[in-house]
Amino acid sequence: MEEAGRAVADAAQDLAPQGPALLLAGGGANGGDAFVAARHLLTLGREVLVLALPSRHPLTRLNRRRWRAVGGVTRPLSASAVSHRAPGAGVIVDGLLGTGFGPPLRPALAGVIGALGAARSHGTPVVAIDLPSGLEETSALVPDGPDGLPGTAGADLTVTFMGLKAALLFGAAAAQAGRVQLIPLRVPGDWVQAQAVAEQPTDAHVAALLPVRRADAHKGTAGRVWIVGGHPGTVGAAGMAGVGALRAGAGLVTLHSAADVPLLMPELMIHRHADLRAALLGTPESGRPDALAVGMGLGPDAAALARELLRWQRPTVLDADALQIELAGHGHAACIWTPHPGEAARLLGTSTQDVTRDPLSAARALQQRLSGVVVLKGGPSVVAYPGGLSVSRGGHPGMASGGMGDTLSGILAALLGQGLSARDAAVTGVRLHARAGERAAQVHGYGLSASDVAQELGGAWQDLSAALPAHRPG
Numbered sequence: 274m275e276e277a278g279r280a281v282a283d284a285a286q287d288l289a290p291q292g293p294a295l296l297l298a299g300g301g302a303n304g305g306d307a308f309v310a311a312r313h314l315l316t317l318g319r320e321v322l323v324l325a326l327p328s329r330h331p332l333t334r335l336n337r338r339r340w341r342a343v344g345g346v347t348r349p350l351s352a353s354a355v356s357h358r359a360p361g362a363g364v365i366v367d368g369l370l371g372t373g374f375g376p377p378l379r380p381a382l383a384g385v386i387g388a389l390g391a392a393r394s395h396g397t398p399v400v401a402i403d404l405p406s407g408l409e410e411t412s413a414l415v416p417d418g419p420d421g422l423p424g425t426a427g428a429d430l431t432v433t434f435m436g437l438k439a440a441l442l443f444g445a446a447a448a449q450a451g452r453v454q455l456i457p458l459r460v461p462g463d464w465v466q467a468q469a470v471a472e473q474p475t476d477a478h479v480a481a482l483l484p485v486r487r488a489d490a491h492k493g494t495a496g497r498v499w500i501v502g503g504h505p506g507t508v509g510a511a512g513m514a515g516v517g518a519l520r521a522g523a524g525l526v527t528l529h530s531a532a533d534v535p536l537l538m539p540e541l542m543i544h545r546h547a548d549l550r551a552a553l554l555g556t557p558e559s560g561r562p563d564a565l566a567v568g569m570g571l572g573p574d575a576a577a578l579a580r581e582l583l584r585w586q587r588p589t590v591l592d593a594d595a596l597q598i599e600l601a602g603h604g605h606a607a608c609i610w611t612p613h614p615g616e617a618a619r620l621l622g623t624s625t626q627d628v629t630r631d632p633l634s635a636a637r638a639l640q641q642r643l644s645g646v647v648v649l650k651g652g653p654s655v656v657a658y659p660g661g662l663s664v665s666r667g668g669h670p671g672m673a674s675g676g677m678g679d680t681l682s683g684i685l686a687a688l689l690g691q692g693l694s695a696r697d698a699a700v701t702g703v704r705l706h707a708r709a710g711e712r713a714a715q716v717h718g719y720g721l722s723a724s725d726v727a728q729e730l731g732g733a734w735q736d737l738s739a740a741l742p743a744h745r746p747g
């Protein structure tokens with residue numbers, strides 16, 4: 274609580290260094306953080322007032338006593354007290370409700386949140402502690418307040434601790450959080466895992482994971498990738514995956530299909546098989562690829578074929594038709610499963626809305642069920658690996674169109690084929706794809722196609738590499 278409150282004080286001071294600071298303290302530990310922040314703001318020379326609810330929380334009570342011991346003033350919290358004090362404040366710190374909040378919001382606090390929202394709309398900056406009050410930690414939705422009152426006042430800056438919560442990453446809730454500053458407190462690693470909070474790597478972190486092509490590389494050392502997909506009527510998906518793999522640097526890409534797949538790039542080697550299963554499973558050990566992507570438009574027999582291919586224990590991306598719950602238990606550490614929310618819901622036996630409300634928990638549950646690594650696609654995408662969660666930065670809403678996921682599968686297979694672990698391939702592949710989408714959006718605006726995005730992969734690779742402190746030309 275001491276580290277957390279101090280970080281809040283520093284952030285509030287940076288955001289709005291002038292004028293009195295008004296802190297709102299609820300009855301739980303979130304309010305305790307506010308008392309600690311008040312003490313540190315006082316030592317920075319600010320005029321500080323705390324409006325607080327009574328508390329039974331031992332640490333909050335302790336920090337209220339410490340606040341009083343340094344001469345700090347506390348007044349009772351009410352909507353009218355906030356309305357009265359807010360106009361003179363240079364900054365307001367919201368320590369009403371954090372992760373302990375569960376809706377519905379009680380009417381007394383709804384009035385306080387309404388007064389806080391009014392102050393914010395008049396231009397007073399608000400710093401939220403951990404979460405804007407009224408948001409639920411694990412939900413991308415904004416809970417309604419009582420009697421049509423707003424459920425949250427939102428914030429200009431949210432100072433959050435340990436890891437990023439779903440409410441700060443996804444949907445309407447994230448739009449309320451303003452800028453998010455993550456403070457990694459010193460706590461046991463197990464705690465962070467148990468909370469389903471996420472990391473969000475910077476481009477420099479991602480770039481450090483990218484494969485490096487040695488000067489003496491040849492096509493055989495840059496990864497032999499197989500794309501297994503396509504079925505009469507759904508042939509484009511496999512082609513798009515092939516393009517994604519080539520553009521992500523795979524040395525040789527072979528596309529195996531039971532149907533005639535269009536030749537989207539002449540560098541793709543396309544094999545049509547009358548009996549796809551027999552042709553693939555008859556491949557001797559020495560002829561098997563460095564990595565595969567299986568399932569894009571593959572059709573109804575995808576799961577049975579994927580199960581056989583998983584026995585090879587080669588790095589494998591499972592997408593689209595290969596995302597079947599009957600494959601649970603057949604995965605291995607070098608698998609990447611790439612469901613969109615609808616597929617994730619089917620695999621978990623829940624609704625799509627449940628998945629989009631809490632993508633972090635959904636991705637974690639899927640990873641535990643399927644093993645390997647799960648990429649839950651969305652804006653932003655979540656990577657769940659054994660013991661952790663990572664959320665991608667960036668991307669563009671125009672990427673919500675057909676073929677984007679197929680391209681991603683190809684990218685992931687290419688990165689696996691170049692020797693990355695499933696976790697590193699997923700983290701880098703998702704960010705490369707998102708960055709390529711951002712670049713393509715600059716050219717094509719909203720009407721992005723997967724082909725546009727694939728074409729930008731080389732530029733995206735350069736952009737990420739440029740984020741490395743010692744930039745190496747890629």
Ligand SMILES: NC(=O)C1=CN([C@@H]2O[C@H](COP(=O)(O)OP(=O)(O)OC[C@H]3O[C@@H](n4cnc5c(N)ncnc54)[C@H](O)[C@@H]3O)[C@@H](O)[C@H]2O)[C@@H](O)CC1
Pocket residue numbers: 274275277299300301302303304306330369370371372373374375376377378379382402403404434458
């Ligand atoms: N867990 C940890 O290790 C740390 C927690 N910290 C802080 O602790 C917070 C969590 O503290 P708590 O678990 O005490 O919970 P909170 O302080 O977030 O919320 C609990 C308070 O909210 C009230 N409340 C809950 N639901 C309500 C509703 N529907 N309407 C009105 N009031 C409602 C409760 O009566 C209680 O007073 C975090 O958000 C963070 O600010 C930090 O100090 C850092 C370390």
